[in-house]
Amino acid sequence: MLPPFNSPEYFAARHAAMLAQDGFKGVDETDPTAARGHAYGLHKSRMLTTDYRTRLKRGSVDVTPHEVIDCLRAAGVKDWVLMGLHGYVGYLPMPRATQDVDVMVPYSQKQKAKKAIATQWPMLTIVELSQVIRFLDPEDLDHDGKPQPVIDIMLPWSPFQETILKECVIEDEETGSRYPNIEAAIVSKYAPLVSPYRTIEKKEQDSSDLRKIVKGSPAEDLDHDLIHRLADQVWEGGGDELLHFIQLALDGKPFPI
Template identity: 50%
Template sequence: MSFEHLYTPDHLRRRREAVAKQEGELWKGVDDSDPKCPAGHARGIRISVSITSNYRRTHKKDAMDIQPQDVIDVLIAAGIKKWVLMGLHGYVGYLPQPRATQDVDVLIRQSDRKRAVKAVHEAWPMLVVEELEPVVRFKDPADCFNDGRPKPVIDLMLAWSDLNEAILKESEYVVLDEETQHVVPTVEAALASKYAALISDYRELEKKEYDAGDFRRIALANYDQVRREPLRRLGDLVWNGGGAELEEFLELAYQQKPFPV
């Protein structure tokens, strides 16, 4: 079945006009009460972790409630000096409405792989380890998907890409949150990471739609704080020419227009 007709300008125009005629201005201003400014890392991660922990206590009593601070403490105790909290926990402070996730993502050096894996395995020996090239994944056998596969709870991300290496090595692309002492990506690095996921050939469309939503939320809530030059440099690390496109993605988000993915 062909779906090309759904994307034609004529179809989109007719649909837009029909919906406008049906709704009028009924829903105008409804979204105006939503928060627009970033939550901040300390508050954002507190909310995110609280939601996940409450879910596990209520619905998954046998599940491991491993929190970002737990993983960070284990890595630091093992002598891992270079790490960055990534994934939702890393950029949750840039979102106006923090949400939850069930896994903790931490970026580490390739050279620290064995030591970090050993430390996490010793801290939580019941977790199932899956070693992949870009990530070492730890799964909780007491908390499974409906098909019986254990859910990932920790991802040790390895700095295999130029973008991840820059985030891990360059102090310009990370920030130390004073309250939590968490090292997290700058807003530019968070946007570049979401952009890299959005244009990846191997990312499932369902996940890309989450990425697009988070990119847009981060962009809208932090638009005036985004430094364009570092943003372009990070985009060029994703692919040669990515810097200009990443900046255009920022503008598309700000102008409420769809991304070309």
């Protein structure tokens, strides 16, 4: 008979039972762990997303990061930065596909960016919230009939995002893109992880990405002072907590969320 469910004895019994099976042994150790770099990550993510839409989502609008970048540049939008997966994909060991292109602009560039995107992709439906302007594909619906997002124009609703726009943007000559430095990427994954408005499904992805970003680059290369300063702009205790999270990631321990 098993020990009571969720008791320490129960977990010990489960651990012993699974330890005796070799099904997962050694598999994870063969996965890549080092960051791949922005140019490679951006190309790989775009390729995977386009391939998926071409084969399985025919008729859906396929927008690439480079098309959004070219659109914003042509419209004279200034001080933008790629966010979301395309912003931090170069810090991951294994790039993946993503549904939409996220780009953050200052409030001063909001209307110019909105007009440029709406003109370039008039078939997309616009949903405007206080913190983001979403461009949805009315032809690409989920099982509940909700249109999928294709482009998000993010706005700096928090001081840490304003600081990212001013101080933490890298310009990549190879791709022509602008993306956050690794410290800004780490804080940008931490913020939704501790937000009460984030769904548990997305928090689990945030947690996984945060771990991979932290472990994908040498720990000594991280600017802990910058991370602390940015995270304190998320909330007043964020700096100390995020540095603790980073150590937990390096030690392979769970985040207390």
